[in-house]
Amino acid sequence: MTSTYFDTPERDLLAHNLTLRRREGTDESGWQLKVPHPKGRTELHAPLSEELPPELIEVVTGAALGKQLHAVTTIHTLRNRHRVLGPDGELIVEVDDDIVDTTPADSGSVAWHEIEVELGPRTDAVPAALADSLAKAGARRSEFPSKLSRVLPARSGPDTDTAAERAIYNYMTAQIDMIFAGDVALRRGQDPIHDTRVATRRLRSTLRVFGKLLDRSAIGAIEDELKWYAGLLGDVRDCHVQHRRLADQVNKLPPELVLGPIAARIDSTILARQVPSRDALTAAMDSTRYLKLLATLHAWQSQPPFDRRVRRRELVKQTHKAARKADHRLTAGLHNQRHASLHRARKAAKRARYAAELLEPAGKRKQAKPNIKYYKTIQRVLGDYNDGIVSSQFLWRTATTAGTTAGENGFTFGLLYANEMHAADDARRKAATIAANRYS
Structure with missing residues (x-):
């Protein structure tokens, strides 16, 4: 051979x-x-x-x-x-x-x-x-x-002097590997959107939370570029999530309450947004901008963006700061009950969770594990709240069109809207209970 x-x-x-x-x-x-x-x-x-x-x-x-x-x-x-x-x-x-x-x-x-x-x-x-x-x-x-x-033996990784540096490097490298794996899978026509989006968010969160411990000149605009790519992935992913969620809600309704071609209207409306979103993602993956982002991430795997020695106590300090910010935003969001505030609280909870995940391999497992569990729960519940709000907004817009279209009826969309608003309210109350029980 x-x-x-x-x-x-x-x-x-x-x-x-x-x-x-x-x-x-x-x-x-x-x-x-x-x-x-x-x-x-x-x-x-x-x-x-x-x-x-x-x-x-x-x-x-x-x-x-x-x-x-x-x-x-x-x-x-x-x-x-x-x-x-x-x-x-x-x-x-x-x-x-x-x-x-x-x-x-x-x-x-x-x-x-x-x-x-x-x-x-x-x-x-x-x-x-x-x-x-x-x-x-x-x-x-x-x-x-x-x-x-x-x-052609594999090249060895960089020397990391401290446990904190190894924790940051290994965490970042794992996310970069996932992003590259997602790139290959997307080009094969598969659907790794969720995992790739999460990896992109984890990496961006690491740059944001621990940015003071890294070389700002090396990081440059990469955080914004990751946000751009995560947004493209999110536009596709959100269509998948919303379609599945609303299909389940329609199926749960008694047949006599489903008036008109509800499923077909939902499918066509979401598809009209999903196709251009996927096209935009495909076009972006062939762009110079995207390939430049990948080149930077690839370079970090052999030359991580450290410009000084990183100590574990600095890692702990930044993790605690992310947790305090998440707690503050959750308190504010639950107090004013505004969707924008609760959405910011959810994003802050994600950053606190991801920071705790990074802290665990740095030798602080006992300290990190309960924070990972807590902020993951808050993230999930506020995610349910956000899904309910986003779906209700979609249903309201769709109802205004269906209600004036021959052969269609806005009644079922109104019913689904009410159910989604109730689900959002339940999730918000659940988040408040979880937060209150943490310190009780």
């Missing part, structure tokens, strides 16, 4: 656990793109060709930061394949005895001998007898997870 791997000169794909290769010489000949998956990695395929397949290039455009892809190494493998089959002919395990040599683009050739064990579809682990036989023959587990990682 001859496998030629493609990446940017800076190996941006490899940094995000993506591998793109052209394989020749086996029944697996063709283009293969390996993409991270919760249970390992999944493969996307394209027919063998001399040119890079456009459909695979599109998937990795964000991870490649818009750069051109080039061959970075070629791996030649002479494989003796041994298969163990069950009585029904199904593969139990495959043992591949490989002689490997490589020609990296930026160094000399490397050669080695390895045994690769691949499990059949119903085999959960390497059979003990096989493992014992290999060990007795002198085999030992490789320190490299793949052939490519042996030729």
Whole structure:
């Protein structure tokens, strides 16, 4: 087999656990793109060709930061394949005895001998007898997870001097990884909107709460850029949430109270907003602005925006400050009962929760855990309140149109409006009870 791997000169794909290769010489000949998956990695395929397949290039455009892809190494493998089959002919395990040599683009050739064990579809682990036989023959587990990682080893992360710096770096890196994973999934036509939006908000919250501990010149306008991207994701996500919520509310009504094409009106109204929102997100992901944002986030994974030594007590101080601000805004919102005030309280509760999440790995688990739980609950309840208000506003606008359209009736929309307002009031009272019980 001859496998030629493609990446940017800076190996941006490899940094995000993506591998793109052209394989020749086996029944697996063709283009293969390996993409991270919760249970390992999944493969996307394209027919063998001399040119890079456009459909695979599109998937990795964000991870490649818009750069051109080039061959970075070629791996030649002479494989003796041994298969163990069950009585029904199904593969139990495959043992591949490989002689490997490589020609990296930026160094000399490397050669080695390895045994690769691949499990059949119903085999959960390497059979003990096989493992014992290999060990007795002198085999030992490789320190490299793949052939490519042996030729192009992953670059080590930055040195972080304190537990506080490690906590900030690891938290930020986890969110950046999620944003890049979301980029790949979106380009594949999947729907990672919620997780990507949350990661974007967590990262922005970290910059906002702990900004005094970071290099302001390095952060620059990134907080605003994250807000811009989160807004694009939010426009799509809000349509999904509202559609699901209102569909459930309509289904709960007795049939005799559903007058006219209620579901169809809701579907068409939300779809009219959802399609341009998704188009705007797609266009933004191909823009120079977006790719520049990804490039900055990618750079932070190797050079985090620290300009001085960060102490744990500073981390604790900023976390407490975020919690006090959330408490103050919640008190004000519950007092004046204005939607705008309660919306600000919800956002402050999110920042307090995310700050506590970051504090936990810094050695303050006992202190962080109750705050995470409390502010997560407040965030969820105020989220229910916000959903009720937003849905009621949508229903009011829709009712004014339906009430004057032939064949439609505004009665059911009015009923749904009242139900949403009651749900919002219940959520607000629940938030007040939770806040009062915290200090009782």
